[in-house]
Structure formats: C-alpha cells, structure tokens
Amino acid sequence: MERAGPRPRIADVARAAGVSKTAVSFAFNNPDRLSAETVTRIRDVADRLGYRPNPVARMLAQGQTMTLGVLTPQALAVIFSNPFFALFSEGVAQAAEDLGYELHFISPLHGSLELAIGRAMVDGVVAIGLSADHPEVGQILAAGLPMVLVDSDDLREHSSVVVDDEAGARAAAEHLVGLGHRDILILAVEGPQSAALLPGQPQGVSERRLRGYGAALERAGIALRSDHVIAGRASIEGGADAFQRAWAAGIRPTAILAMSDAMAVGATRAARERGLHIPDDLSVVGFDDIDLAAHVDPPLTTVHQPIREKGAVAARLLLARIAVGTAQRPERVRLATDLVVRASTTRANR
Amino acid sequence: MERAGPRPRIADVARAAGVSKTAVSFAFNNPDRLSAETVTRIRDVADRLGYRPNPVARMLAQGQTMTLGVLTPQALAVIFSNPFFALFSEGVAQAAEDLGYELHFISPLHGSLELAIGRAMVDGVVAIGLSADHPEVGQILAAGLPMVLVDSDDLREHSSVVVDDEAGARAAAEHLVGLGHRDILILAVEGPQSAALLPGQPQGVSERRLRGYGAALERAGIALRSDHVIAGRASIEGGADAFQRAWAAGIRPTAILAMSDAMAVGATRAARERGLHIPDDLSVVGFDDIDLAAHVDPPLTTVHQPIREKGAVAARLLLARIAVGTAQRPERVRLATDLVVRASTTRANR
DNA sequence: TAGTGTCGCTAAACCGGTTTGCTAAACGGT
C-alpha cells in the first residue's frame, strides 16, 4: 500500500505488473491458470499498490452477492431493541455464516419498504413479521427474489417457517386454568397495522395465540370476554401501560396471559406498583422465553419457542432455494412450542 | 408482473416500450428529462414486466452503495446475543436510517475478517471492538475505506468514539469504598486475545476500566490484588462461572465489580446458589447499564454508558467522512459515563 | 517433419445499469 489518491483498479495493477487484466483476475480467483511466479509477482504488485478488488463490480460480474437479506417492516432501530429479534437474527447469522454468506438488514427506508428492497443487494430474503397483505412485498418479491417467510405461511410459492403458537398458547392457558384461575387478563400485541410489528400477520401470530388461549378457556367453561383482551406494544413499557389501562377500567384478574415476555415483565412491574405481589396476588405467563425471562423477578413462567432455531431453519431453507433455484417446490416447516413453568404463576387464591 | 423466467433487464423494458435504455433509466431516476406520457408509458411497461433495476449494477455505475458496514471481530451469532451490541446497533441504525443508508454487518467469514471486508459492499465502516493491533484491518482499511473506530482511538487517521471508561469505573469503585467495602472481587472480561471480543483493545476497554477501579481503591488505601481479578466471558454464564472459580479459590469478597452487566447478573445468580443474599451479604456493581439491569432482581447498580448514543455518534461521524471525503481531519468524540445506584449494593456488614 | 497437446497468457465480450454529449424536432420571437 503506497500513495493515497483514488483506489487502484485492476487495470492499474495489470499495467504495473506488465500483464493483462485477465491475469490479475486469475491471480486472485484462479491461480492455477497462471505460472506460480506470475501469480506471486502480480500479488506483490497488488499489495504494494494497496489493491482490493471492488466487491460491487465483482458481484455484478458473478451475478451473486453472497449476502442474505433479513426483511422486516419495522425500523432498524426498533428491531435491535427487541430481544426476540436479536435471538432470531442470531439463528439466521449462524446458518448464513456456515455457508459463507453475509447478512444485510432490510427495513423501511424513509418509510418505504419497497424502496429499501429495491436497493438491497442480496441473493435472497428472510422475511419476518410480514403479512401476505403487505402489498409492496408480495408484488416485488414475486419479481424473482428467493424468499422465505417466517411466522406466516400464506404465500404459496415461498418456503416458510412457523411455530405452533396456538398449541403454546393453549398450554399456557391450561396451566392457569389448572391452577384454579378463572379471571384472566390477556395482553395482546397491538392492532392490525402494528400486528405486523411483532412476528405477525393479518391472521397472524396474535390471532393464533388468541385462538389458543380461547380454546383452552372455552374447554374449561370460561368465556373469553373481549374487555379482558388489552392490546399494547410488545415492550416492557407497552406491557406496563396495558396493565394500567386494564386496571383503570376496573379489571382485577387473578392471572395474566401476555403475548410477549417483555409485556409480561412490564405488567409485573405495573402490578407491583399497585401493591400486588407476584405470583401470590397475580400469576403472570409470558410468551417467547427470551433470555430475560429466566432472570427477572420472579423468574417468568412462559411459552418457549425456539427462536434461534427458527432463524437458522429459515436461513437454511433460503440457502437451499438459492442453490437449487426457485423452481423447486417450497418447503414449510413448523416448529414446536412448550410451556416452561417458573415462579411467576401459582394457585389462585380467590 | 407476468411471466416467470429470468428477470427482465433494462434492455427488455426498453425494447418492450420502444425506447432506448437511457429513456428507461431516466424514467426512474430523472423523469424531468422525459415527457410525462413517456414516463408513465415506460413505468407501465416496467410494472407489467416486473422490472426491478439490479441494485448491484446501479451501485457500480453510481460508485456508491448507500450502505454502512458494522465491523466486528466476533461471529455474527455471538454479536446478536450480546445486548450491548444490540443497543449499539440500534444507535447506528438510527443515524444511518436518517440519511437513507442501509446496514451491513461484517464479521469474520470462515474465521477471516480480511475476507469478509474484501466482500463487503459498503461505503464506510464502523468498527467496534477492534484493536489497532488487528493487523489485517489497519492495512486493509488503510487502502481507502472511510472508517470510524469505537472504543479505541489509537488509529490516528480515523475518527473515533470512546466513552470515559476509567471515570465510570472509578465512580463504581468509590461507591463501594464509600459503603465500607474493602474486600472487592473484580470480574474482568477475558484475556488479551478475547479482550477484543467485547469492545476492547490491547490497551483497551478492560484495561481502562481496571485502571479506574485500581485508582479508586488505591486512593482508599486498598491494594488491588491480582488474585482478586478474575476474567471470564462477558455473558451471564461467564459471570457465574468466574464467581464460582473465585469462590473455589477461597475468595470471599463483600462486593463485586463486574465489567459487564451480564457478568454481574451471572455472579449474582451463582452467589445466591451459594446461599448468599444480595446485597446484604454481597454487593454487586455492573457496567454498561443495559435494559436488563433495571429489571433483574435486585435491580442492578451499574455504570451507565450511552451505548445507543455511541452508535449514533459513530454513524454520524462516518457519514460525515463519506460525504466530505477522507481528506478531512478525523474527529474524536468522548462520551461521559455515570454511576446509577440501584438496589444491588449496600453497606458492608463485616 | 508434421501433428497433437498442453501451458501461459491475452483480447474482447459481458454483467446491467448510469451518464455524457449530441441531434432532430418543436417552439417562440421578430
């Protein structure tokens, strides 16, 4: 590496080494086609000049980017603050790394997902929290980018990974019912538009979980009262806020079913501020089983879903489609959920 | 969008619309240079064909990728499991988004950071946890990619963002000393090689914090005994493990200074398993003040550092350098830290 | 001595866009 100035191009190296561009390219990508001395000479010159092949040009010529896109309808900033998403990305990263792929996060640019997708230099996309009704996406990605859907399987032509939300929710509700609870508050993830925010879709995650809760309650002869379903943001604050709204509305449950661990933690905090003791006065069940869940006070009873694995499976399905082509028929994977009982739930005492 | 098959190229659209490639390009990027009807006609044809300009080609022609790289020496998978990193990324994302930039995570590919950097299609790089002695990097990035360093400022020609680790650490130690503690165990982040793992460098984060601890203890007339400094991974398990090793070695401190919140939480758990009560039998201080810290039991006394802001500032410095050119003289920003006293520390009782 | 491979390297086409420079037609003013 020597003089500053504009970055050297392959032609500069070729000239300096007294060979053709082809030779320089071969020296890096196909050394067998050159004599050993020529290769070392070219490499030396390249080093001296500080030459680094322009990755963009290389990918254009090769027609592949070795990059996977992770597509979400939320802003990047909110994504990273979501431990669920971090765990998911971890899974994707793991699988991508194994095959030498890099990761590129795609999220609305100036509010437009379409714009962001248009810009993204990726070989394929893992879409999470995306609903089929997202108009832009369906149409854009139909234009030929391999994609796998997570937490939604209503796009026929794409692979997908889902989790058995309904069974998990049912198990959670049955657990509470089994402990004698009959007055249960449900903290749902916010509205139709923002349902897409968490892993969600129009008939999405929230609905599936709600269906699970409802089924269990119904079987126990408990009506699912709509005023006992409160929606909020899927965050600690959102959970605290939702609980406060319910409380203000005069609702006094003996247990809470929260659709996310963060909301459960928030509700716990808010309940304590009202003087309630968890779990004696109020049992709380979360959903997802993020790392936090085991370490809060009290350790949270929650529905475990294999988030990391979900990401890894999604990435592997995508890589498979990239490798064999979109023509292949898509795969659909469903992973299990299970209830993890910790210390935030106990027998109802009224 | 119509037939499947290979994705349509700009030439296909041009042919179908009966215009030149130039016209198609203008229709998207420079509509003013065409008549309104022509623009709509071209756009219609493009829609019908499902045309999406190839982003790679576009960036090659334009010479910029509108993408920021986030460079770390750790594997992607471990990064995302680190809440510190998530918060940091959130800050970077925020700033990048504002200017319409996307994010691309660069981490060792098959163990080689160099390889990964060579592949990365980015306009600049935010490097975190990178030491100046990282040979590859210095040399590669010297080859012309704008870069800003985080938690390290020993590369003269690059901008940097650091945090006042030493002052934060001193405040933490003074807090404990003020509570009467004299037998203090320090949980450090693991060894020289892996020091780079967390935000760290050879004379890096760990060393700076250790210096802060040491300074405060010394002023109180307490010797910093090297067997009271135990290193471990910067995770909950790493913290638990480090505490157990110290305990097994017969060390019985009245307080712990941990260099990360995760380690503090792990140590807390391990101490409890030994029957200790926190904070009465053992005070614990963390570092970083991640979200978790306020919600664990007991709420953790810790040194707050503006992680999110660190990311945002780093991104803004980088964007500035991309905009004005690397010629400009680099900026160096130092952000403050401060001690947040919660419930995990109390007066020494022996 | 001619024929057949193999080796080492190169010229030119190609990837799929953007951008520059130019031309022909339409327009406006006098």
Added chain:
DNA sequence: ACCGTTTAGCAAACCGGTTTAGCGACACTA
C-alpha cells in the same frame, strides 16, 4: 422566413471487475 432555445430522446462510453474463446510457443508423439 429566419434564427436561437428548449425539449425529447438516443448512441455510446463508462463503472470495475469476470469469463470465454483463442493464440503463440513449446514439448511430446508418430
């Protein structure tokens, strides 16, 4: 009727690599 400006659109060069087809030199076979 004439000339100077716009306007609308095109051809070709360019971005910086990779890859194909092929060429000359040399060695080996027949």
